[in-house]
Amino acid sequence: xxxxxxxFLIKLAVTAVLTAMASVLMYYEIPLPFMPPFLKFDFSEVPxxxxxxxxxxxxxxxxxxxxxxxxxxxxxxxxxxEMSNFITGSIYAVTAGLIYNKFHSKPGIILSTSVATIVxxxxxxxxxxxxxxxxxxSVLGFTTEAIVGMSQAVNPLITDKWSLIMWGFVPFxxxxxxxxxVITFLVSLPLSRPLRAIRRKAGLKT
Numbered sequence: 001x002x003x004x005x006x007x008f009l010i011k012l013a014v015t016a017v018l019t020a021m022a023s024v025l026m027y028y029e030i031p032l033p034f035m036p037p038f039l040k041f042d043f044s045e046v047p048x049x050x051x052x053x054x055x056x057x058x059x060x061x062x063x064x065x066x067x068x069x070x071x072x073x074x075x076x077x078x079x080x081x082e083m084s085n086f087i088t089g090s091i092y093a094v095t096a097g098l099i100y101n102k103f104h105s106k107p108g109i110i111l112s113t114s115v116a117t118i119v120x121x122x123x124x125x126x127x128x129x130x131x132x133x134x135x136x137x138s139v140l141g142f143t144t145e146a147i148v149g150m151s152q153a154v155n156p157l158i159t160d161k162w163s164l165i166m167w168g169f170v171p172f173x174x175x176x177x178x179x180x181x182v183i184t185f186l187v188s189l190p191l192s193r194p195l196r197a198i199r200r201k202a203g204l205k206t
Contacts, residue, residue, distance in 0.1 A: 011059055014055050018048070022044040022047040026071050027071075030042065034154055034171075036172075037151075039168065048089055049180060052097030056204060088173065091116075091119060092117070096116040104196070116181070117173075117177025121174045124170065128169045129161070148160060151164055
């Protein structure tokens with residue numbers, strides 16, 4: 001019984017530490033050039049992806065969920081931003097984690113985060129078109145036209161809903177995925193041995 005509990009306790013401990021890191025990083029938002037002003041980048045996905053690598057994709061989703069729940073009381077979007085962040089972050093972390101589980105190497109990190117970036121950008125298209133933007137309109141009263149007008153001030157290529165998605169959300173998700181991937185790679189290099197040790201103690205293949 002003790003041997004079965006130990007991997008679970010290891011996963012809980014890693015989840016707690018990485019959730020704390022992700023929650024703090026989520027507050028440090030950075031606006032990106034030519035991006036709509038409501039789209040801001042933060043580094044909170046890095047601990048999530050590290051967690052997905054270390055203890056598995058499902059736990060990456062748990063970390064993603066917890067950091068957004070912690071951030072929820074301070075929401076300025078009635079929880080819509082946190083919901084979107086949870087969905088997109090989970091897509092990235094699960095994709096990267098599943099591929100990394102097959103390739104535990106430096107090229108594996110590059111491959112996993114590169115594929116995750118593409119999947120994130122593609123998945124963000126229907127998510128923003130049919131979920132996020134309609135919710136902003138119905139819950140907060142921010143019509144798509146108002147959001148387009150706000151975005152057009154920083155990017156003249158944005159003129160309607162679909163150009164907002166193609167020249168706003170898609171590039172943002174691509175940039176976000178690339179930055180998270182690069183930082184995850186750099187962080188994983190000195191942590192390669194601890195990561196393997198954690199995976200072994202958590203009952204995962206190394």
